Amino acid sequence: MMTIDGLFAAGDAVSGPATVIEAIGGGKRAAEAIDRYLNNIPQPRMPKIPIRYNMEAPMEMSASRKMTLKRPEMPMLNVDRRRTMFQQAELGYDEKSVRREAARCLRCDICRRCAKCVEICRDKMGIDALQFGYMDFDNPSETDFRATSEKCITCGACAANCENKAIVIEEADDIRTLKLCGTILNKQEIQYCEECSAMLPSIEYMQFLSQKTSDVTKVIENRLLCNNCQRKLSAKINIETRPVNQS
Ligand code: SF4
Ligand code: SF4
Known part of the structure; x- marks a missing residue:
């Protein structure tokens, strides 16, 4: 962060969207720093960001339960x-x-309301599966955690871009799960390559990709294959069906 002599900042301008408590803390630190500055007292060395010593794990629950509590x-x-x-x-x-x-807590200590996940899903992926009205004032919508499962293809773009790991994709017991601070937004079955057993994206994601590009995992001869096995099988079919040169 750039330093300008005599300029002090606190709150969202420093931390991004955060809680009122953090803003008050930032204001107090800024006031102390201004006092030292005006009295020509050197500033103490401060950690760049507040140190979090521990964090309570989020409570896991279904989107429906979260919405109806x-x-x-x-x-x-x-x-x-x-x-x-x-x-x-x-x-x-x-x-x-x-x-x-x-259980009703929205865990603003983990999700900092930057709305990056909403923007990525809507603007970059063109899917618009995240309906979090309380995050995105520019595009007002009603918050509905249950709505995500209707559109989400578990591509993982939102989770990969969440710096706070508030929205995550977990893979266990043949299920890929999208969670926001413990709230389960979507679950999809994990697919495996029928040739080498490599893990594949969900059927919905593969369908989405096949509309965008042809170089993707798809069913060949009614078999679900990863890109590698698909290439190998295509080459094999090609060799077997190619007419032999007659000399
Ligand atoms: S889940 Fe992550 S990306 Fe989405 S608003 Fe919260 S902190 Fe930002
Ligand atoms: S995982 Fe679901 S919610 Fe996240 S970007 Fe992909 S489609 Fe959108």
């Missing part, structure tokens, strides 16, 4: 007691309610 009702002191004493009216959640409320 409601804020638990706060237990309240009964009205008669509230009239006669100054006891705290909100009694607090029990553990079960706390856990339910925690």
